[in-house]
Amino acid sequence: MHLHSGSTGFKNRTDFYQVDPILMAPFLKEKRFFHAKIVFLHQSFPFTRNAAIMACNFPNVYLDLSQTLPWQPLLFARCLEDALSITPHDKIMLGTGQHWYAEMVWLAAFIAKKALARVMKQFAEDGLLSERQAKASARMVLSENALKLYGQKS
Numbered sequence: 001m002h003l004h005s006g007s008t009g010f011k012n013r014t015d016f017y018q019v020d021p022i023l024m025a026p027f028l029k030e031k032r033f034f035h036a037k038i039v040f041l042h043q044s045f046p047f048t049r050n051a052a053i054m055a056c057n058f059p060n061v062y063l064d065l066s067q068t069l070p071w072q073p074l075l076f077a078r079c080l081e082d083a084l085s086i087t088p089h090d091k092i093m094l095g096t097g098q099h100w101y102a103e104m105v106w107l108a109a110f111i112a113k114k115a116l117a118r119v120m121k122q123f124a125e126d127g128l129l130s131e132r133q134a135k136a137s138a139r140m141v142l143s144e145n146a147l148k149l150y151g152q153k154s
Contacts, residue, residue, distance in 0.1 A: 001037065002041055006019055006051070019047075021054050022047065033060070036060060037062065038061045038062065039061075039062045040062070040064065041064045042064070043065040043079055044063070053086055055091045056086050061091070062091045062092070062093065062145075063087055063091060065093065066094065076115045080094075080119050095112075116141060120135070
């Protein structure tokens, strides 16, 4: 089940507080939802940490960081770092989510890959991950997790 959460970059949206993914916790604790795969879309911005906490604590919750790009390019590396610092790396997906113009898709992919490389490099430099682990995590986030979640082998 895909759930739109957070703001996706559109201006004049004043009710985005109602799409904070943490508000789903009471519902997801119900046994009838245990087997449903829940994917929070759009990085749940500005609630990235809340979405990451949900994906960390609920085995059936995943985080898709797509479509906040290119709306928050200067902030994206920090949001990506938040997600990767909290959520198991095999539960995070990253695409562009763009659908209007080919140039936006390209720009979003460019920003995403640059930010992911920067964050993984920092994790490796800080000794939090080996270079091998950082590359493996990046592959999972960029493609392997989505292929696995949606039933295709990587």
